Amino acid sequence: MNTRFHNIRLLNDSLSPASLAIRDGRLAQEDPHGPSSVAFEDIDGAGKLVIPGFINTHTHLAMAAFRGLADDVPLSVWLNETIWPLEGRLTPEDVYWCTLLGIAEGIRSGTTAFVDMYFHLDEIARAVEESGVRALLSYGMIAPSLADRGRSELDITAAAIERWHESANGRIHVAVAPHAVYTCGEDVIRGAVELTHSYSVPLHIHVSETRSEVENWKAQTGKTPVSYLESLQAFSVPAVAAHCVHVSDDDIAILAERNVTVAHCPKSNAKLGSGIAPIPQLQNAGARVALGTDGAASNNRLDLLEEARAAWLLQRAHHEDASLISSDACISMAVDGGRVVFGLPEDGLSDGAPADLVFFDTTGLHTTPQHRSAAMLAYASQAGDVTDVYVDGKPLLKNGELLTIDEERVKSEVQRLLHRIKD
Ligand SMILES: [Zn+2]
Structure with missing residues (x-):
């Protein structure tokens, strides 16, 4: 047409x-x-x-199903007591319907591309393929070592890349996603980096989301998560680093130097009481900052315009400075910030x-x-x-x-499956 x-x-x-x-x-x-x-x-x-279109650079689309559950607790409690037990009961078919719910909400609020991290990637890719959006998908790997689950996690990722990377007329790309430094052993992260090189695909990881993550990591290794990942060459390929709330000046210099796409998720960070990322400092250092919603369970929306608004409101209030994050800079984060990891031309309206x-x-x-x-x-x-x-x-x-999603069917399927896994 x-x-x-x-x-x-x-x-x-x-x-x-x-x-x-x-x-x-x-x-x-x-x-x-x-x-x-x-x-x-x-x-x-x-x-x-x-x-x-807006590009949502960090989300877990299928978590739209967990919206409104465990709203008022910190990240560790939220993950361990509510989210992980429920996720263990999701079937592949469930993930398909939950992902479609997230995609539909994203389309309705102006998002055309998503950087997703979850599991049951075949069903997520099916939802992306059918709905017509663009997505950089990744399987969130969690493994203490290569010997303990790590090898199979890397194999699952490699299979997803072989099957889905550059499929759906090029709309689907696949990244390698060690979930975070504290959920993946060093040999698993090294294996993940090797995989990004052998397939020429991006890396996607949660980085320095909470103060305790950074403090624990420094106590264990003597390094911040960013400097630790740098030492493992994790930023030697196009990378998406989600959150980056608690980053030092040295971390910021590394993220800028390595052209890492920082997925700023201001609402999720605020809701979970994690803090406010130093966005003006990152931008002044030349780092690329994009916007993400994170999963709907910690937001509770998948709406990039709300995210953009939270970004400038929080910085201006926090620093008592009305000049921070201009409207142009803010919209550019939502529209342009994520283009590089999709391999899209820098100017979205260029011929x-x-x-x-x-x-x-x-x-x-x-x-x-x-x-x-x-x-x-x-x-x-x-x-x-x-x-x-x-x-x-x-x-x-x-x-x-x-036009591509039966909204009423999606809502009723998600209600139905949530009843089942909660009982
Ligand atoms: Zn996340």
Whole structure:
């Protein structure tokens, strides 16, 4: 399907109408009103702001099923007493439905690509393939040593890469994901790094999420998690480091030097009482910062616009400085920050880029009157303003209707399975 959009607004300071064209799934330079050698569907986008889709750089989509369980406890209690026991009862089919719930929520709030870490990857990949979104999937490995589960965890990861990397017309990529330094032995992390090199795929890991993680790690090894991972060459491939809340100046220098994508998850960190990541310091050092929701159980939404809002609100309140994280910087974290690990062109609206587009209605009371687009998005817009979403030029949401996911079926399947595993 080739489509041309007219009278739209883009993420720049201009309020004058613009046009965009999709040709064979990619953005194309077309004279919006001129004759063309191919047929286009022409769509009037008056009142719509169009952006390249948001990229959620750290999530566990299937955990949408655990939303609202164990809301008010710290990370260790939440994981050990509620989440891990329930996860042990999930079947592959359950993970498929829970992932679809997360994807649908993401599409409805303007996300076109997800960096996911979970298990039962075949079912997650099926959900991604059918729903039409873009995803960097990873199997979260947990193993004290190669001899104790580690070898089989690496084998599961290798099989997922062989089966799914660059599948679904290139929409699915696979990364290698040792869960964290404290859940994987050193030989397992070394094996994970070797795997990223042999398949040329990214690494995805939780890093320095809580103060106690960092203190324990320093007591055990004399190194911070970041410097320990650096010593194992974990950042020698494109890497996503989720959280990075408690990082030192030396850690920040390593993350910047190694071009690591820091997946900043401000709401999850705040909800679990983990702290506020030093985002201005990371950005000043030249580190790439992107946004993630983490799983819905610790958020409780999968909404990048909420995440963007939390990012600037927390920094400005914490530092008593209204100049921190401008609206442009904030929206750039949500839109551009995650592009590198997907191998996507830096500019999401450049000629030939995959047509991943999100349309926001700008005619609401809360977005009137209109000034700068980035400021409207960062400070006033909401998920409910998203009307249309395209990935690879294919519509996934049109006029507010999900086209690839049966929303009612997904909700009832997730309710049903949760009843079963909770009993
Ligand atoms: Zn996480």
